[in-house]
Amino acid sequence: MDKEKIISELNRHKKLPYLDFRLKQETEDFTDTLFYTLFDANTPVAVNLEMLEKKFNTLLDMACWDLERPSTEFWDGYVTTLPGILEKLNLDAEAILNCDPASLSIQEIYMAYPGFYAIAIYRLAHELYAQDVPLIPRLMTEYAHRQTGVDINPGATIGKSFFIDHATGVVIGETAVIHDNVKIYQGVTLGALYVAKNLQKTKRHPTIMSNVTIYANATILGGDTVIGENSVIGGNAWLTSSVPANSTVYHTPEIKIKTTPNV
Known part of the structure; x- marks a missing residue:
């Protein structure tokens, strides 16, 4: 050597x-x-x-x-x-x-x-x-x-009275815009729909209007995606398109419970 x-x-x-x-x-x-x-x-x-x-x-x-x-x-x-x-x-x-x-x-x-x-x-x-x-x-x-x-990119724009509950796993991208009185829970992602270097100067992340609540593990993607004011986004929802104001969005997985009788 x-x-x-x-x-x-x-x-x-x-x-x-x-x-x-x-x-x-x-x-x-x-x-x-x-x-x-x-x-x-x-x-x-x-x-x-x-x-x-x-x-x-x-x-x-x-x-x-x-x-x-x-x-x-x-x-x-x-x-x-x-x-x-x-x-x-x-x-x-x-x-x-x-x-x-x-x-x-x-x-x-x-x-x-x-x-x-x-x-x-x-x-x-x-x-x-x-x-x-x-x-x-x-x-x-x-x-x-x-x-x-x-993980909040310093380029994101966030309004007044912002609340992150429990916090862990939250991701907010560089061009995300969050208005006033927004509440989000753990595991929420405000991300980009596509990842490519030539998109660096474009708006890649969603806009969240005022008085919106986003529950745990919801994923909202895309620079053209706008969540209208007063809306509620349920847990585990996956969104790549806009939601009108005063909407409720929820994900309904199929859950089956099988109980074994006592022998």
Whole structure:
């Protein structure tokens, strides 16, 4: 075995493409700090905002290795969005509290509900995505995905008072549009009907209008698919076409029960 040759080959191939995994680790630390700044009563906001600015600039330096770096004024613009994001997240928490009979307090929502955490990180990442910040928003939502089992692409558009119950297995695609007061359960997929690279700039994921409830393991696919307002989509439903407002959609599997008499 030519050890030096193996090392040389490994070093040559690992540079294509260039990857600095510190970016992933630092993004996760930035995400935690940002979350605590918004919600933890013992975290000083003024001190943390200065810390977050330094962390963010470090992230940009690592993320923009082959792109033009955003201006130093970018962070100031992002900070101005934080009060609005926090207001939306408080509405999300209230929606969960009001809809879930198992919730015992608003504090429980913020600290123990994976759906809320996933929504929070999505909302914080979405503003960066909207400003074309490279890679960082996706790393933020993938961090939440790993912790909660909820995969929300930072490009999705989500309105006010959003509720994900139980959370695990939820998938929301990049071009999905969700309006206000929508409630979804575990295992729901808002996905693309077709997967092809040339569809990158097209709307591939469905639109969910206001006041819709989507029950567990329902799958809704396609960029032209619109679920009308006030509709209820039952568990395990599979939809690739639009549903009018005020509709109820349900899947009816055949279930047979055979009981053996006591001998």
